[in-house]
Amino acid sequence: MILLHQVHSLRPGAGPEFEEVTRDQLLPLTASGTSRFAFYAVPTGAALHQDEVITMIALEDGNALGRFSDRVRGGDLTNTVGRLATLRTDVATRLLKPLDYDPSQLRIEDIPSAPSHKPSVSYMHDFVPPVIGQNRAYVDMMREHYMALTETELSGVVLRYSWETVWGGGPVPEMFNLSEIRSPTALLQLVGKEIPGEYKQIGSWMWDALSVRDRWTTRLLRSATWSPIA
Amino acid sequence: MILVQDIHQVIARREVDFETSYREAVPSLNADGGSLLWFAWAPHGGGEGYEAITLSSFSDTDALDRHQERLRYGDLGEWWAAVEGMRYTLHSSTHVLETDAPTVSEGDREPALYRLDQLTVSVPLAQTRQRVSEVVGRQKGDEILDVIAWWTPLLGDFDQPSVMVLNRIRSDEAFLEAFADPTKPWDGGVHGEFVVRRDTRLLRTARWSPWT
Numbered sequence: 149m150i151l152l153h154q155v156h157s158l159r160p161g162a163g164p165e166f167e168e169v170t171r172d173q174l175l176p177l178t179a180s181g182t183s184r185f186a187f188y189a190v191p192t193g194a195a196l197h198q199d200e201v202i203t204m205i206a207l208e209d210g211n212a213l214g215r216f217s218d219r220v221r222g223g224d225l226t227n228t229v230g231r232l233a234t235l236r237t238d239v240a241t242r243l244l245k246p247l248d249y250d251p252s253q254l255r256i257e258d259i260p261s262a263p264s265h266k267p268s269v270s271y272m273h274d275f276v277p278p279v280i281g282q283n284r285a286y287v288d289m290m291r292e293h294y295m296a297l298t299e300t301e302l303s304g305v306v307l308r309y310s311w312e313t314v315w316g317g318g319p320v321p322e323m324f325n326l327s328e329i330r331s332p333t334a335l336l337q338l339v340g341k342e343i344p345g346e347y348k349q350i351g352s353w354m355w356d357a358l359s360v361r362d363r364w365t366t367r368l369l370r371s372a373t374w375s376p377i378a
Numbered sequence: 379m380i381l382v383q384d385i386h387q388v389i390a391r392r393e394v395d396f397e398t399s400y401r402e403a404v405p406s407l408n409a410d411g412g413s414l415l416w417f418a419w420a421p422h423g424g425g426e427g428y429e430a431i432t433l434s435s436f437s438d439t440d441a442l443d444r445h446q447e448r449l450r451y452g453d454l455g456e457w458w459a460a461v462e463g464m465r466y467t468l469h470s471s472t473h474v475l476e477t478d479a480p481t482v483s484e485g486d487r488e489p490a491l492y493r494l495d496q497l498t499v500s501v502p503l504a505q506t507r508q509r510v511s512e513v514v515g516r517q518k519g520d521e522i523l524d525v526i527a528w529w530t531p532l533l534g535d536f537d538q539p540s541v542m543v544l545n546r547i548r549s550d551e552a553f554l555e556a557f558a559d560p561t562k563p564w565d566g567g568v569h570g571e572f573v574v575r576r577d578t579r580l581l582r583t584a585r586w587s588p589w590t
Contacts, residue, residue, distance in 0.1 A: 160571075160573070160574045160575070192556075192557070192560050193493075193522070193523075193556055193563065193564030194424060194493065194556075194578070194580045195578065196425055196426075196577060196578060196579070197576070197577050197578070198576035198577070198578060199575055199576060268560050268561045269560075270557055270560045272423050305423065329557070332553070332554040332555075332556075332557035332558050333554060335423070335557055336550055336553055336554055336557075338421065338422060338423045338424075339421035339422070339423050339424040339491065339580060339582065340421070340489070340491050340550060340553065340582060341489070342489055342582075342585070343422065345394075348393070348394065355391075358390045358391055362389065362390035362391070362427070362428065363387070363390075363426075363427050363428065363466075364426075364427040365425070365426055365427070366422075366423055366424060366425055366426075366427070368423075368424060368580070370560035370561065373561070
């Protein structure tokens, strides 16, 4: 599975048209046995950038990536992606693959090929560059320690997806987490209250994990109500 | 009033030392026309990891000049060098505070949530000031975002066309309500067609932060 992950910076006022073209044109055109438009998310009021959209397209394998490329560069997707390009000022494109502990183990056939109709879900979307030289140690620590934490210990924020960029697909190494915010109360507890000192002492997850990563960017997003996965 | 806005990318394991250094330096920083107004963190889960924001005020650019020399070669040099060793980067910029001088006080209080907006605008400074004033003047008092201050670049149109707006999130209840229905746009703050880009920071004040 390859995920085509994009952060689109939109032109002022272009949000509704960008969403409409993506939902009504790109999504159905992308749907095939080896590719699906998977995810569409926009910023919450607490996000870093208010004029962004995050999209993900799932591609089965390298062949699917090649076919998608052909369709974009000179095929039936050319006009649609050209229209989307006029609605943004910038785009950051990455190719991601799931990490071995990725809770979702997403498969193409699990992704609806038509727009969904479900409530919007709030997410924390983490972009994490590991400490230099600690890439595999980061993966080991996430698998062996973070995944063993309970939902209570994680303050009601549940990891749903974990990916990394692959060679040829953007900044390397860089890790991505998409965590569902199960309740606003959990989020308020996390961001609005001071973290007790004992959580930051030697031997704690917060302290130990700093050896493998001590910088990240979190975007507080919400899925579109029609996003195929949410 | 002159305002210096500092965005610190702190070395994670120096987080506590960094905040303590600032808190203990307040008496030294509040001198000769200068004052440390505000200290806040981007909370975990809400933005950049281990990012701190400080705001310092100066009566005029002469006071700013004197403070710069205190940091470089004066009585604050040793403290400043120590603080530099606790962060990866600092982005420091100078502005003019467009609202009344804030009220500051000593002592601890419960941390509060804020949203600091950097608005990139499409009109010159004079029109920006007028439009922001109009929007802020129309606030009803019950929105999620309560504008408490805003500031513009010291060099006006000679610099980036932007305005910084500091909004207080009105209450925990307002925050919970916003995420109970995440499709509902947040009300309050500064909006308008003259805003062409909005970059925001969710921030939580330190309990000793002087600005109340």
